[in-house]
Amino acid sequence: MSIRRRAREVALHVFYQMDISQGDAQEVLDLYWENFKPTEKVREFCQRLIEGVGRNRSEIDQLIEENSENWTLKRMAVVDRNILRLATFELLHCPDIPFKATLNEAIELAKKFGADDSGAFINGILDKIHSFLTLSADERQAVPR
Numbered sequence: 001m002s003i004r005r006r007a008r009e010v011a012l013h014v015f016y017q018m019d020i021s022q023g024d025a026q027e028v029l030d031l032y033w034e035n036f037k038p039t040e041k042v043r044e045f046c047q048r049l050i051e052g053v054g055r056n057r058s059e060i061d062q063l064i065e066e067n068s069e070n071w072t073l074k075r076m077a078v079v080d081r082n083i084l085r086l087a088t089f090e091l092l093h094c095p096d097i098p099f100k101a102t103l104n105e106a107i108e109l110a111k112k113f114g115a116d117d118s119g120a121f122i123n124g125i126l127d128k129i130h131s132f133l134t135l136s137a138d139e140r141q142a143v144p145r
Contacts, residue, residue, distance in 0.1 A: 004097075006038060007045035008086060008105055012113065014050055015082040025050050053089045060088045067128040079114045080121060087126050091133060099130050 010032060017028045029050060033043070053060060061073055064084050073081055087106040090097050103126055110118035 003039065003041045004045055005105060005108070007042045007049060008109060009112075010036075010038065010042065010046045011049040011053075011086055012079070012082055012109055014046075015053070015085065016078055019078045019082065025054055049086055049089065052093055053085050056089060056093065057085070060085050060092065063088055063092070063129055063132075064125065067132060068125050077115060077118065080110065080118050083109050083114070083118075083122055084125060087122070088129055091126070091129060102126070103130075 014025060014028045014032060017023060018025055021028075029047075038046075064081075065071075065073055068076075076084070083106050086109075087102050090102040091099065094102075103123065106122050106126060107119045110122045114122075
């Protein structure tokens with residue numbers, strides 16, 4: 001398994017635990033590191049994801065909801081919601097990661113941890129988000145919300 005895929009899995013576990021227990025990200029992550037010993041590179045990328053989603057969560061959540069027809073974040077499955085958050089953070093703040101890589105990794109996480117239709121659900125929303133983000137600033141302003 002690649003370093004980044006493993007880091008995404010760890011981040012998903014941490015966000016899932018935070019959603020379920022309303023715990024602090026660093027506390028949940030510290031507990032994870034006590035029980036599992038990933039490589040330093042996995043830890044670094046995981047930390048980047050967790051901190052990035054945490055810092056940008058309102059922007060990320062708004063973008064997800066605006067591109068999810070008839071779905072609010074609260075109605076989404078916990079796994080799907082957190083995969084979308086991770087992938088949306090990558091789309092917004094990780095220019096070193098190509099869209100196709102982010103999309104493929106999100107779909108793989110959905111297949112492994114989500115429901116049967118999670119992959120298609122996530123694919124559709126991320127595709128809309130990517131299309132929105134590729135618009136110019138003027139074009140974005142014209143998009144009805």
